[in-house]
Amino acid sequence: MEFKPTEPLILQLQKVIHWAVRALAVLMVFVIVMGVIDVGWTLYQKLISPPIYILTISDMLATFGAFMAVLIAIEIFINITIYLRDDVIHVKIVMATALMAIARKIIILDMEKLEPSYLYAIGGIMLATSIGYWLIHKLPRENHEEE
Numbered sequence: 001m002e003f004k005p006t007e008p009l010i011l012q013l014q015k016v017i018h019w020a021v022r023a024l025a026v027l028m029v030f031v032i033v034m035g036v037i038d039v040g041w042t043l044y045q046k047l048i049s050p051p052i053y054i055l056t057i058s059d060m061l062a063t064f065g066a067f068m069a070v071l072i073a074i075e076i077f078i079n080i081t082i083y084l085r086d087d088v089i090h091v092k093i094v095m096a097t098a099l100m101a102i103a104r105k106i107i108i109l110d111m112e113k114l115e116p117s118y119l120y121a122i123g124g125i126m127l128a129t130s131i132g133y134w135l136i137h138k139l140p141r142e143n144h145e146e147e
Contacts (some may be wrong), residue, residue, distance in 0.1 A: 021084055028077040035070040042066055061108055068104035075100060095133040102126050 005011060046059045055063070075097040090111055102125055109122070 015030050018084070022081060025077065025084065026079045028073060028080060032073045032077060034071060035066070035073055037065045039063070041069060065104060065108035068100065068107060072097065072101050072104060092133070092136050095129065095136055099126075099133055102129055 005014070043063055045057055046063070047053055075093070079090070079093055079097060082093060102122070106122060106126065109119075111119075
């Protein structure tokens with residue numbers, strides 16, 4: 001069901017929302033560029049500190065977390081640009097972004113400092129999101145969009 005408002009106020013508000021989404025896209029590009037700079041700077045700092053040119057496991061996990069944060073920001077930017085293009089939220093892409101965010105959280109977890117209940121909760125969230133993504137992936141393409 002397609003919604004085409006005729007009310008002048010609603011039309012003006014939709015224009016405002018589109019401009020707000022464009023502003024979010026510009027801000028997200030700034031966040032992505034700053035994230036890439038931060039990843040590079042962090043990696044450089046880790047490599048020049050003793051022992052020189054060697055990354056410890058904790059250094060690598062911190063770097064992986066920073067990389068994943070930038071990738072999540074890129075996914076969010078893609079969500080924004082698709083919304084601008086199609087004026088619709090693609091649930092499959094949002095679910096994929098959520099999976100990536102949960103995976104990032106799992107990658108950077110310090111297992112020695114966590115309560116078992118927290119691990120069960122994260123596992124449940126990951127399982128539920130994975131099942132949701134799988135179910136959406138199994139639907140025909142035209143059902144992946146909210147109407």
